[in-house]
Amino acid sequence: xxxxxxxxxxxxxxxxxxxxxxxxxxxxxxxxxxxxxxxxxxxxxxxxxxxxxxxxxxxxxxxxxxxxxxxxxxxxxxxxxxxxxxxxxxxxxxxxxxxxxxxxxxxxxxxxxxxxxxxxxxxxxxxxxxxxxxxxxxxxxxxxxxxxxxxxxxxxxxxxxxxxxxxxxxxxxxxxxxxxxxxxxxxxxxxxxxxxxxxxxxxxxxxxxxxxxxxxxxxxxxxxxxxxxxxxxxxxxxxxxxxxxxxxx
Amino acid sequence: xxxxxxxxxxxxxxxxxxxxxxxxxxxxxxxxxxxxxxxxxxxxxxxxxxxxxxxxxxxxxxxxxxxxxxxxxxxxxxxxxxxxxxxxxxxxxxxxxxxxxxxxxxxxxxxxxxxxxxxxxxxxxxxxxxxxxxxxxxxxxxxxxxxxxxxxxxxxxxxxxxxxxxxxxxxxxxxxxxxxxxxxxxxxxxxxxxxxxxxxxxxxxxxxxxxxxxxxxxxxxxxxxxxxxxxxxxxxxxxxxxxxxxxxx
Numbered sequence: 001x002x003x004x005x006x007x008x009x010x011x012x013x014x015x016x017x018x019x020x021x022x023x024x025x026x027x028x029x030x031x032x033x034x035x036x037x038x039x040x041x042x043x044x045x046x047x048x049x050x051x052x053x054x055x056x057x058x059x060x061x062x063x064x065x066x067x068x069x070x071x072x073x074x075x076x077x078x079x080x081x082x083x084x085x086x087x088x089x090x091x092x093x094x095x096x097x098x099x100x101x102x103x104x105x106x107x108x109x110x111x112x113x114x115x116x117x118x119x120x121x122x123x124x125x126x127x128x129x130x131x132x133x134x135x136x137x138x139x140x141x142x143x144x145x146x147x148x149x150x151x152x153x154x155x156x157x158x159x160x161x162x163x164x165x166x167x168x169x170x171x172x173x174x175x176x177x178x179x180x181x182x183x184x185x186x187x188x189x190x191x192x193x194x195x196x197x198x199x200x201x202x203x204x205x206x207x208x209x210x211x212x213x214x215x216x217x218x219x220x221x222x223x224x225x226x227x228x229x230x231x232x233x234x235x236x237x238x239x240x241x242x243x244x245x246x247x248x249x
Numbered sequence: 250x251x252x253x254x255x256x257x258x259x260x261x262x263x264x265x266x267x268x269x270x271x272x273x274x275x276x277x278x279x280x281x282x283x284x285x286x287x288x289x290x291x292x293x294x295x296x297x298x299x300x301x302x303x304x305x306x307x308x309x310x311x312x313x314x315x316x317x318x319x320x321x322x323x324x325x326x327x328x329x330x331x332x333x334x335x336x337x338x339x340x341x342x343x344x345x346x347x348x349x350x351x352x353x354x355x356x357x358x359x360x361x362x363x364x365x366x367x368x369x370x371x372x373x374x375x376x377x378x379x380x381x382x383x384x385x386x387x388x389x390x391x392x393x394x395x396x397x398x399x400x401x402x403x404x405x406x407x408x409x410x411x412x413x414x415x416x417x418x419x420x421x422x423x424x425x426x427x428x429x430x431x432x433x434x435x436x437x438x439x440x441x442x443x444x445x446x447x448x449x450x451x452x453x454x455x456x457x458x459x460x461x462x463x464x465x466x467x468x469x470x471x472x473x474x475x476x477x478x479x480x481x482x483x484x485x486x487x488x489x490x491x492x493x494x495x496x497x498x
Binding site for chain 1: 313360362364374400406407408
């Protein structure tokens with residue numbers, strides 16, 4: 001029997017790189033999908049391409065112009081907030097008690113995961129792939145509504161009705177979220193077990209043009225906290241005076 | 250109080266033009282959204298622009314490359330099927346009894362409405378618009394899974410969980426489908442009441458480069474049947490030997 005195909009949404013960050021490694025480990029033939037959506041941190045697309053090449057995946061980059069709509073510090077000319085301190089305790093409470101209103105940051109891109117998953121669904125249907133992997137994480141995350149388990153469940157139900165395959169009862173395209181309940185430290189630990197080369201990833205929302213992480217945005221701080229708690233060292237460079245030092249305080 | 254904003258998905262066909270007229274009639278400030286997705290019938294984008302201009306809507310065209318995935322006669326180099334006879338009786342049965350497997354045609358574009366609605370959702374969130382109109386029709390339609398009421402309901406549930414506004418309980422972005430249970434004849438009748446100028450629309454899947462409808466594809470035949478049953482004349486030109494004559498048999 002031929003190996004099953006899976007589409008992996010690949011941003012080039014540590015979560016999606018780990019998610020890719022998990023899908024590979026499960027034996028899928030991998031098709032990776034990235035988006036050029038006017039993000040400030042386009043260097044991540046280069047990371048995605050390299051990660052895809054390394055595992056022999058068929059890689060596609062879809063251009064979408066979310067920037068036409070505006071509305072996020074990641075795509076607009078709004079300054080990315082720095083030195084917010086992600087509070088693991090309160091984040092953990094949120095996931096238990098439901099979503100807190102207060103903490104959806106300006107870096108939220110409207111309907112981003114909905115758009116990304118919709119494209120993945122289209123490609124899955126064309127490829128006759130039954131599986132989509134997305135590295136969303138509801139625990140040590142930045143407070144986006146479209147990273148929560150109840151959102152993913154609702155997307156799954158919608159997808160079951162949206163596709164020819166689903167309607168014909170032939171098959172269901174399943175959305176896999178292997179990281180959704182993991183801490184950043186657990187993600188790092190699992191990734192290192194699976195030999196993810198994290199030096200090939202970038203998580204920063206606001207890197208230098210050369211791809212050096214700022215060490216101070218939410219994404220950097222969550223990443224550094226994850227490495228620190230996993231007892232590992234983050235192999236990517238950070239701008240001076242930030243990064244590892246900041247993360248370990 | 251300021252008028253409410255609505256986003257109207259506007260393909261340039263008769264259904265979306267009628268849907269636009271209904272939203273206007275309901276008093277919304279209109280934002281129209283079209284997609285360039287590698288469709289063979291790009292002349293419809295010009296129709297959409299003119300329809301939007303005419304009602305003073307703010308119009309956006311989003312480029313998406315569904316063609317990169319392939320899988321449909323509308324985007325691939327596959328011949329559009331002609332002379333399929335849409336059978337209103339069996340279509341009506343489908344909507345009552347659930348969806349029939351046999352009739353999803355090659356012109357189906359994978360996950361198209363899911364992608365389109367996802368972009369509309371993003372724009373609605375940025376504009377703080379509470380309403381999205383889409384002219385899907387489950388009765389005299391071409392058998393696409395993502396035109397059915399149960400699909401739209403599932404998209405709505407997903408959207409309620411996907412957006413910042415929904416999560417914050419501030420508001421719900423509602424998907425309106427005013428045409429979903431109308432026959433093509435009812436759509437034409439309602440549109441004519443609202444003074445839709447159908448000469449500005451195009452429905453054909455395979456028009457000439459100059460925008461003349463083939464008169465033989467599913468979309469043309471359903472349209473002609475609708476006009477015929479509404480006792481009205483379709484003002485758009487058709488290729489010789491097709492069109493009105495074919496539709497009235």
